Amino acid sequence: MNSDTLPVQTISPSALLERLAGGTPTALLDVREEGAAISDVGVTRVPAASALARAPELARSLPDGVVVVCNRGVSARAVAATLRREGNPAVVLEGGMRGWIGALRGVSVDIGLPGLAVEQVQRPGRGCLSYLLSAGRDALVIDPAPDPDWYLERATALGTRIVGVFDTHLHADHLSGARALARAAEAPLLLPRATLERGVAADRRIVPLDDGDTLTLGGVELTVLALPGHTTDMTGLLLGDAALVGGDSLFADGIARPDLQRGDPDGARAMARQLHATLHERILSRGDELRLLPGHSHPGIPAGPIAPTLAEVRAQVPELALADPDAFADELLRAMPPRPANYEAVIAANAGERDADPELEQGGNACATR
Secondary structure, three states, X not given: XXXXXXXXXXXXXXXXXXXXXXXXXXXXXXXXXXOOOOOOOOEEEOOHHHHHHOHHHHHHHOOOOOEEEOOOOOHHHHHHXXXXXXXXXXXXXXXXXXXXXXXXXXXXXXXXXXXXXEEEEEEOOOOEEEEEEEEOOEXXXXXOOOOHHHHHHHHHHOOOEEEEEEOOOOOOXXXXXXXXXXXXXXXXXXXXXXXXXXHOOOOOOEEEEOOOOEEEEOOEEEEEEEOOOOOOOOEEEEEOOOEEEEEOOEOOOOEEOOOOOOOOHHHHHHHHHHHHHHHHHHHHHHOOOOEEEEOEOOOOOOOOOOOOEHHHHHHHOHHHHOOOHHHHHHHHHHOOOOOOOOHHHHHHHHOOOOOOOHHHOOOOOOOEOO
8 A cells, every 4th residue: 555545643743843842752763764863752663664564552552642763754654553543542743854944933032121022943954044024013034944934933923024134144054934924024134245245146135234233123122242252244143232142152051153254274273263252352241140032942842932141151151261362262163063964055055145955954063062
């Protein structure tokens, strides 16, 4: 029998994410030969051929309603159907892991700034974080994932309209949804001027931003802050004196890698020294109580928002105690992980120079040095 016609039920990635985030006990059966599993969740790994051969045993040993996961939700269908015939009402994750890495979840962040609501949009399959800021009836989206409908629907649910889309820099480890969202929302595409200098395809919606520029959102003033080091164009957004949307500069427990734009040893070292200056002079100097809203976390489902104070970040990131720029660069470059898969093609796609093929995204993000 063709697996596409087998009598199986499915669960969407977003529904699975809400179930897992809500703490509902959920068993997963991963039938792929290899590949990163859904993080922070107990997963039984049995390749599809073995799972079919062992179906009676698995049907008894796995909890009822086990979610069967494969790459694209295809091979999982035969396994789930066989488990159901053996008495276990198994379901298939729609789109498999390809669908999972696109699942989004909004979490409110209270930064204590009157008039401004902040929603952190978590993408657990990739460890990416974007933001939907709203004030009055206006909304601004920062570093959106490539799913414009999610942001449009969320803005509508909040009673707002998206009046701007801001990408903090030319991303290398994941596809940006900024162009698509700006088009769909008929809103300006806000990009650092330094991003344009790196080479970006023309778009009539692009509005360049410079260090120190002020954006007004529903009467709340936001300040553009250049944060070079990860890349030359890395740019954050100060939310009053309450928080910094820091993009890929500093994370809750790590530091951005400096080798994705200028990858040769000399270039990476120069960028690391620049990053040291940025961290100490432009971020840490703003006081321990400032909240950091980072651009990434580790893949997995956080218990709540990721919004540490700078004091908490200092405690988690020992490299921040290194006062000497050369010692700091040595430490960052000493054990640099491999660059993200397809990073050059991802950069080209985000610059508008090639199609944004979802296949370019693989595994979790790799923008941190550890």
